[in-house]
Amino acid sequence: MLTVQLPTHEYQIIIEKGSLSAIGAWTASLWKPQKIAIITDETVDALYGSTVLTQLKEQGFEVTKFAVPAGETSKSLANTERIYEHLAENQFTRSDGILALGGGVIGDLAGFAAATYMRGIHFLQVPTTLLAQVDSSIGGKTGVNTKNAKNLVGAFWQPDGVLIDPDTLNTLEPRRVREGIAEIVKSAAIADRHLWELLSGLKDEQELLEQAVTIITACLEIKRKVVEEDELDNGIRLILNFGHTIGHAIENTAGYGVVSHGEAVAIGMVQINRVAEEKGLTPKQTTQQLIELLKKFGLPISYEQWNEETLYQALTHDKKTRGTAIKIILLDEIGKAKIVPTDIEEMKDYLKRS
Structure with missing residues (x-):
């Protein structure tokens, strides 16, 4: 376990095989009962979405899920707006949170939505790819791409915690x-x-x-x-x-x-x-x-x-x-x-x- 200590924010990074099986208890240790939107992509959703949703519900959270197509093209302002609409339709407030379940694209997209919806709501990172686990899931950089450049629109928004389960790497294509x-x-x-x-x-x-x-x-x-x-x-x-x-x-x-x-x-x-x-x-x-x-x-x-x-x-x-x-x-x-x-x-x- 590592701890990131910033002047106004501190959070822990769990790096443990099999830890995804305890995601409900981990989330409950960090957040009070609230609404949680799982933001994921369709590939990761098929693998882990229902398990994570069930575990969170078992801990008393009110949970919704929003999945985008897998791939870099999903990291867009259009999908950010769809997430805003999903949160608004489900009456999310500043006391609620987003859980990013996926690779770097999902972490960046979900993090940017968390940073900007109602000027900032709670945020957790659960990276499932090697790229996200070794780099993009910590540090608070969030953002989306435009036709002009990668990550041109973004915000710094630190997560409340990061859960890394290396067992998820077993499902990655080479x-x-x-x-x-x-x-x-x-x-x-x-x-x-x-x-x-x-x-x-x-x-x-x-x-x-x-x-x-x-x-x-x-x-x-x-x-x-x-x-x-x-x-x-x-x-x-x-x-x-x-x-x-x-x-x-x-x-x-x-x-x-x-x-x-x-x-x-x-x-x-x-x-x-x-x-x-x-x-x-x-x-x-x-x-x-x-x-x-x-x-x-x-x-x-x-x-x-x-x-x-x-x-x-x-x-x-x-x-x-x-x-x-x-x-x-x-x-x-x-x-x-x-x-x-x-x-x-x-x-x-x-x-x-x-």
Whole structure:
């Protein structure tokens, strides 16, 4: 168990196999009897929706459920409005709450709805994918995509608790497992040499899943530290964006869902690190080490439909851009990252293929 301690809010993260079977009691330990809307997607709903709903009802909660189609395209303002309508029709007030049951898309969408409905209602995160368990379920970032950029509209809204059951990973298709591994590799690259060495010693995804609790805990320990130091993402928390600036541009230009978030981050890490090596800003061989680790876990390192101009236009809409500058994340070495303010024009260099 980890505890996130912020100036105005504190919450615990449970990381335990089989913990989903006690979700009713866990929720009752955090919330008084109230209305709860389970926000989920259709795939996760079929697997866990009825179990979670029944458990919550058994604890005396008044429960509704709202499911959207699975996939990145569901992270939209249109679906946010549908959630608002669902909450209003069921007479939710500021004393009620939302429980996000699913992956990163659901966590972001449900969290944004919780942050903005009646200017904020209670919120719990129950991530069921590796990507959400190692990264997006903690830290309070919520948001939806627009046609211009990923996560362009959003809010910071911390959950009251996070429940992680690694057993849910057993139902993920291999591509979704690999997507989460990209964020694990990112975490190791920016802040944990020991985790990098652990990953380097693993044979494949199956061996990684066998050590899920250890690896998830290591990733969340990194994120907990930077979130506590920089809740609103203005300083050190930016290191979590390694690979994301280019990755988000790839996701947007490919069409959301064509290239997954994790795949785009993998490609983005390799691309930005390769150019940084050429510029002498990152030690030689770090790109090769990244490539070897990503390829071992079946992740892509390049993108066939690469178009520098299209990607540059998408990149200028990235929320990390400030005026004519953007802060990019580079590696001082494996296990240590740095923030490098960069003129937006220079980003054209980082989009050039070798």
